[in-house]
Amino acid sequence: MDFKLTDEQVARRNEFFEVCGELEKKKPANFSGIESIYDSDEGWQYHLNCAKEFAKRGWIALGWPSEYGGQGSVMDRVFFAEARGYYDTPGVDIFGVAMLAPTLLGAGSEEMKREFLPKIAAAEIMFCELWSEPNAGSDLAALTTTALRDGDEYVLNGQKTWSTGAHRSDWAFALVRTDPHAETKHRGLTFLMFDMKTPGITVKPILYMDRGHLYNEVFFDDARVPVKYVVGEENKGWGVTQLLAGFERSSLDAIMMMRRQLEGLVEYCNETKVGGELLAKNPIIRNRIAELACQVEAARALAYRVADQQAKNEMGAIDASAVKVFAGDLSARLARLGADILGPYGQVRSSKWAPLEGFYEKQYQQYFILTVSMGTNEIQRNIIAWYGLGLPRMR
Ligand SMILES: Cc1cc2nc3c(=O)[nH]c(=O)nc-3n(C[C@H](O)[C@H](O)[C@H](O)COP(=O)(O)OP(=O)(O)OC[C@H]3O[C@@H](n4cnc5c(N)ncnc54)[C@H](O)[C@@H]3O)c2cc1C
Structure with a gap:
């Protein structure tokens, strides 16, 4: 791909940065990304306000065909x-916009595209992803939540877990077992959408170690949902899931967030003296920062490559997995570097005494998230080894 941007692209990019920079000024105190969106009413409202602003500009539907807005x-x-990512601006529902919409465009019926894409583009409807179960994470095809057909409805029974934002979402997309007697566990699964207010669906919080509420368990107790909201075909949900996973793993915003964080660390080192000497003059710190700066740029280039492939409808599962592994490991290295540089100050929670707004106190506890969610890095490495490099498949 050609990495040089045209003048028009540079202007467009600047426009996005300007608007997000303006929205950043309206951020509630202590706002910090996805956690604040789902955990606090104020954060959720800020997310909705940003979403409305983006929807008004048509930016939620960037890159979609014009017939769907x-x-x-x-x-x-x-x-x-x-x-x-750079300004840590919410306003885009990662599940509805970044994952479901491109999946509907690729595998949804015309009717579903016309019903849901305009609502997603207008930020009228927010989604959650109900895939994982207590005994089905990496081995997702082992899931046991059933959706048995009864006329025009499925009757759902079972449990999902780690459901990010399910307590705030209007709708869900889920992977469920519609044929419990299928020959192999990957068959008999269906990709289904439904309203989270459906009677028989109960959402219970899983509190984070700092008591934050982002994740949930979702229980189905004879919940009846319409058959018409199957994406793709009944019992062929595994393929749809793989399509969505590619979109899920290729996101650039996390990488740009790291770039901003690195800039913050550089600024801190340029201003802070330890033992009478600026941190920025310490050769070990300089070395580690420079190394991470190279890695952030490499991650960005990888993510650009995946976006270019998406634009040409040539996206391979391996490339999205490569971005995911690299970005996940990078977030861990960045958190460790921040904690090392800040030393004891890295343990100060967000407050007026906390350097860098207390970011690393949280980040050090949470950096593993990117290495587990969206399919663990070990599993992504298996995909790259088997699917990409032709090494024997490990079960
Ligand atoms: C912050 C967060 C948010 C999440 N949000 C959602 C969500 O919104 N919706 C949703 O459906 N799910 C969500 N998940 C669940 C996530 O997708 C699963 O946690 C993930 O797929 C791993 O599954 P598991 O937790 O059951 O771990 P397991 O599958 O039990 O794995 C445990 C360990 O064993 C390793 N392992 C397992 N199998 C292999 C193998 N074959 N080869 C090598 N190593 C292996 C794994 O890499 C891991 O280190 C979220 C998870 C997190 C942490």
């Missing part, structure tokens, strides 16, 4: 993600 190109979507 889309505008701009896939590369615009990339620049927009970079800007949001």
Whole structure:
């Protein structure tokens, strides 16, 4: 791919950065990304306000075909993600916009595209992802939540877990077992959407170690949902899931967030003296920062490559997995570097005494998230080894 941006692309990219920079000024105190969106009413309201602003500009539907309200190109979507990541601006429902919408465009019926894409583009409807279960995470096809057909409805029974934001979401997309007698566990699964207010669905919080509420368990007790909201075909949900996973793993905003964090660390080292000497003059710190700066740029280039492939409808599962592994490991290295540089100050919670707004106190506890969610890094490495490099498959 050609990495040089056209003048038009540079102007467009600047526009995204300007608007997100303005929205950043309206951020509630102590706002910090996805956690604040789901955990606090104030954060959720800020998320909705940003979403309305983006929807008004048509930016939620960047790169979609114009018949579904889309505008701009896939590369615009990339620049927009970079800007949001850099300023840690919410306003884009990662599940509805970044995952479900491209999946519907690829595998949804015309009726479903016409019903849901405009609502997603207008930020009228927010989604959660109900895949994982207590005994089905990496081995997702082992899931046991059943959806048995009864006329025009499925009757759902079972349990999902780690459901991010399920307590705030209007709708869900889920993977469920519609044929318990299928020959292999990957068959007999269906990708289904439904309203989270459906009677028989109960959402219970799983509190984070700092008591934050992002994750949930979701229980189904004879919940009846319409058959018409199957994406793709009944019993062929595994393929749809794989399509969605590629979109899920290729996001650029996390990488741009790291770039901003690295800038913050550089600033801190340039201003802070330890033992009478600026941290920025310490050769070990300089070395580690420089090394991470190279890795952030490499991650960005990888993510650009995946976006370019998406634009050409040539996205391979391996490339999205490579971005995911690299970005996940990078977030861990960055958190460790921040904690090392800040020393004891890295343990100060967000307050007026906390350097860098207490970011690393949280980040050090949470850096593993990117290495587990969206399919663990071990599993991504298995995909790369088996699928990408032709090494024997390990079970
Ligand atoms: C912050 C967060 C948010 C999440 N949000 C959602 C969500 O919104 N919706 C949703 O459906 N799920 C969500 N998940 C669940 C996530 O997808 C699973 O945690 C993940 O797939 C791993 O499954 P598991 O936790 O059951 O671990 P397991 O599958 O039990 O794995 C445990 C360990 O064994 C390793 N392992 C397992 N199998 C292999 C193998 N074959 N080869 C090598 N190593 C292996 C894993 O890499 C891991 O280190 C979220 C998870 C986290 C941490």
